[in-house]
Amino acid sequence: MDSSVSRSTGGAFAALLLAVLSFSLLQTLAVPALPALSVDLHADTTTVSWVISAFLVSSSVGTVILGRLGDLFGRKRLMLVSLAILGVGSVLAALSGSIGVLIAARAIQGLGAGTFPLAFGLVREVFPRDRVPVVIGTISAVFGIGFGVGLVLPGPLIDAFGWPSLFWVSFILVAVAAVAVITFIHVPAQQGAGRIDWTGAFLLSVALVALLLAVSQSRVWGAVPVVSLIALAAVAFMVFFAIETHSPSPLMNLGILRRSPIAAANVTALIIGFGMYGAFTLVPPLVQTPTTAGYGFGATTTQAGLFLLPMAVTMLFAGPLAGKFGPKLGWTTTLVSSCIIGAVGFAFLAVGRDYGWAIATGAGIIGIGVGFAFSALANVVVAAASPQETGEATGVNTIVRTIGGAFGAQIAAAIVTNTTLPGTTVPEPAGYTLAFTISAVALIAAALVALAGRASRHPNTSR
Missing domain, CATH: 1.20.1250.20 (MFS general substrate transporter like domains)
Incomplete structure (x- = not known):
């Protein structure tokens, strides 16, 4: 403790x-x-x-x-x-x-x-x-x-x-x-x-369910159902925002989301979710690929989990460290650092895809980035919200990160499975390299968004 x-x-x-x-x-x-x-x-x-x-x-x-x-x-x-x-x-x-x-x-x-x-x-x-x-x-x-x-x-x-x-x-x-x-x-x-604004709760539920169903089932369902769900989500979101703007007891205080620190944190969370979920979803199938495919390690389910163990260990220490040093460095600086660290971890995965030590090292580095990022995002949001708004503001940030993760997992899986080795259903190894590289680029983009959010604030606000 x-x-x-x-x-x-x-x-x-x-x-x-x-x-x-x-x-x-x-x-x-x-x-x-x-x-x-x-x-x-x-x-x-x-x-x-x-x-x-x-x-x-x-x-x-x-x-x-x-x-x-x-x-x-x-x-x-x-x-x-x-x-x-x-x-x-x-x-x-x-x-x-x-x-x-x-x-x-x-x-x-x-x-x-x-x-x-x-x-x-x-x-x-x-x-x-x-x-x-x-x-x-x-x-x-x-x-x-x-x-x-x-x-x-x-x-x-x-x-x-x-x-x-x-x-x-x-x-x-x-x-x-x-x-x-x-x-x-x-x-x-x-x-x-x-x-409770139950009308707002219903509309928000419809919008989120439709959007996440469209994302999570995009590779299973046809184009028509997916596009229809995205359209339904867009309409539900628009009606929700219109009602919440004029409601005397809104489910969500939209003014909170317009505050520069929270808006930047939410956009950054979306991109971080997109980028970082690639490690969680792609490392297990990569290391479980039979060695006869020319890459992979033929790992069992238990062994595949061990490749991600360094990530869990480093996150355990990274979160508290971020909480301790974040107020001194500034939460935006901490958030930007987390994105850069995560990008370095994904670079390890992309370049060292064929080496067990590189995958484990990359996972450990990504764990540091995830721990720093989760801590910094939460502290940025909590600092910018009043005590009465904390649950609402952090809940939205969590949802945004979940949506980003859903998109990231689906797109990463689509990239990996786009091409297969001749005569097999095993993905080409280049697909993993490309997916890890895209995650690294996404995290660099998240760092730039976080920096832009700081630049847009009043100079006397927290860093």
Whole structure:
């Protein structure tokens, strides 16, 4: 535990870390299990992909709505609601006997995404002001760590106990987190300080669901459904913004999003999500490629996860370090540095694609970049928002990063699978090199956007 966290707040610190970890693990926990799920539940590749898509789509809705509810009615209360949703979804997933039930369970789990913005709001309520950046940095790092561990942990569990064990582990973690939140987080009871704009919530849900479905299913569905969904998302977004502008109790205060630091952070998050998700999604299939293809390492599911272990380890240290040094260096400087570090990591992957040490090193460097980026983004947003707006502002930033990640994962996969070795379904190795290079370029672009955001601010604002 960081030395800046005193004994009096240590329990709350651990509770928030557990709450965020319980959700972040679920982002990728099912990815290594997809082949086993396809066999055991008699589902084709297209159908089983919904195990990931359902979670992605529902989490985008849960993030902003639960974050806003927490701002209005109390973040501890809504944190427990979020954890309860995660627990119900985990038990249902573990007991699933059909692919349809499992997909529904994953959609329920996604609705528990409010743990992330709610945790940031609770940090401001529980911790002294001078400790907030480090705590936010650590929580941000744990969010990324859970993403990486979710790719490492499933292999041994599936081999030993089968895929249901993944969701039983998730349920146990959620239960422990809930007990910790009840026991250690003490904040004043908050009565309802407003009402929920359900029309806005519906429109935003339609827009996000349509957009993320179009992205996540773009390589499965035809052009007409995808274009129709994008058009529906565009219309829903326009109507949503028009209604929110004139609503006396808007779901989302659009004025927050217009603030220069938050606007720049959101655009940067979109590009970072696009660039960095390439490592999470492409390293496992790369190292699992049979050596007979002329590249790859023929790794098992468990071994493939180990290639990403350096990423999880470096994120563990990078987030708190960013929280400690960010106020001194300036959050924009920290954010720009994170993008450059991430780009260097992807350069390692692109150039050293055929060497195990280079892939592991690149993953470790990217972990530093991810840890710095998540911490810097969160702190930029929290610093620019009032305490009453924290959940809403951080929720939007998380959604934007998720959308960027969805685009990045799909485009990276499309690049890799565009060409195959003659007479096989194995991708050409050049596809991986190109995808990693594009991720590096995207992160350089994110650094430029962050710099432009700083340049557009008043000279007396934070760096």
